Amino acid sequence: MSVSTLDIRVNKVTKSRISELNHDNIQFGKLYADHMLVAYYENGAWKQPEIVPFENLSLSPATTFMHYGQAIFEGVKAYQNPDGDPIIFRPYDNWKRMNRSAERMGMPDVPEDIFIGGMRQLVELDKEWVPGGEGTSLYIRPFMIAVDEFIGVKPAEKFMFIIITSPAGPYYSKPVSIFVQEQYVRAFPGGIGFTKAAGNYGMSMYPTMKIREMGYDQILWTDGFEHKYVQEIGTMNVFFVVDGKVLTPDLAAGTILEGVTRDSVITLLREKGITVEERPISLDELEEAYKAGKFTEAFGTGTAASIAPIAELTFHDTHMKLPAPENAEITNWLKSELSEIRYGRKADTHDWIVKA
Numbered sequence: 275m276s277v278s279t280l281d282i283r284v285n286k287v288t289k290s291r292i293s294e295l296n297h298d299n300i301q302f303g304k305l306y307a308d309h310m311l312v313a314y315y316e317n318g319a320w321k322q323p324e325i326v327p328f329e330n331l332s333l334s335p336a337t338t339f340m341h342y343g344q345a346i347f348e349g350v351k352a353y354q355n356p357d358g359d360p361i362i363f364r365p366y367d368n369w370k371r372m373n374r375s376a377e378r379m380g381m382p383d384v385p386e387d388i389f390i391g392g393m394r395q396l397v398e399l400d401k402e403w404v405p406g407g408e409g410t411s412l413y414i415r416p417f418m419i420a421v422d423e424f425i426g427v428k429p430a431e432k433f434m435f436i437i438i439t440s441p442a443g444p445y446y447s448k449p450v451s452i453f454v455q456e457q458y459v460r461a462f463p464g465g466i467g468f469t470k471a472a473g474n475y476g477m478s479m480y481p482t483m484k485i486r487e488m489g490y491d492q493i494l495w496t497d498g499f500e501h502k503y504v505q506e507i508g509t510m511n512v513f514f515v516v517d518g519k520v521l522t523p524d525l526a527a528g529t530i531l532e533g534v535t536r537d538s539v540i541t542l543l544r545e546k547g548i549t550v551e552e553r554p555i556s557l558d559e560l561e562e563a564y565k566a567g568k569f570t571e572a573f574g575t576g577t578a579a580s581i582a583p584i585a586e587l588t589f590h591d592t593h594m595k596l597p598a599p600e601n602a603e604i605t606n607w608l609k610s611e612l613s614e615i616r617y618g619r620k621a622d623t624h625d626w627i628v629k630a
């Protein structure tokens with residue numbers, strides 16, 4: 275069945291909860307906008323999605339995803355442009371990525387009309403929930419879960435696709451202190467590292483707790499064979515500035531999440547004439563560059579934090595301390611450039627902005 279956005283049934287709340295939103299103190303993930311989008315997949319087809327009041331779901335305790343983890347998600351943001359209208363940053367890239375995750379996890383493709391059309395309609399309806407103000411946004415969380423009521427092990431046949439949204443305040447990105455992980459592994463070639471599967475997050479909680487106890491903020495994941503090549507930091511892609519060039523791990527092994535922010539950063543840097551190398555990066559290379567005084571900046575990228583400067587990297591007994599963030603020229607330029615584009619203050623020459 276083909277789904278047309280025009281036919282999305284809307285069941286509006288009788289009373290908005292917007293007065294609960296305190297613009298001076300927006301706590302991410304605590305408060306959700308009035309509505310959500312829900313679509314069911316059954317008998318090989320998506321049914322017409324609906325926009326309904328944000329509410330609890332009622333599911334059988336035997337629902338498949340709760341046991342076997344067929345669950346994937348996305349993270350997108352809408353911003354208020356200078357005219358006060360909501361604009362969404364690169365949702366088509368999230369849509370394509372969601373379908374790559376879906377394929378690997380044995381889940382159905384979500385059609386454009388539901389993912390993009392549904393998201394635009396939802397954000398337009400709840401546009402009052404898109405905060406205005408530097409650093410703020412409406413975080414959009416599309417996700418899909420397998421909902422067969424069956425605890426036998428087999429790929430599910432019934433799925434739910436849902437979009438919820440939550441206002442996000444300015445993200446305080448204190449430069450992060452990184453611990454190079456040589457015990458636990460995030461992703462292997464042939465695994466699901468390239469997907470935004472719930473399990474990738476579940477497995478990271480324990481190692482993250484451990485390094486937090488040691489006083490670090492994030493893990494730098496390394497390859498599982500030799501713990502020699504870097505992958506990602508926490509749930510962000512990672513970049514290093516070495517000798518004036520920008521280095522980031524390539525995607526060939528399928529162990530790294532193809533970040534939308536990662537792609538935006540690479541595009542902006544290359545347009546500015548800065549060399550970006552996507553290739554395997556070893557810890558030895560970074561250590562050597564550090565000792566030679568050539569390793570000058572490092573940062574993580576992701577929709578939540580945008581650009582997160584790295585203060586320090588600990589590898590064995592080596593503490594690589596990076597210059598204070600105010601001196602991180604490339605990091606700071608990227609941060610402001612990306613921000614100008616996301617808020618619609620600078621011409622959108624890449625077709626990254628989609629109106630709600």
Ligand SMILES: *Cc1c(COP(=O)(O)O)cnc(C)c1O
Nearest residue numbers: 509510511531533534535576577
């Ligand atoms: C979501 C995510 C990122 C960042 O991707 P963006 O599209 O830039 O938000 C990076 N790494 C992992 C593991 C992620 O889950």
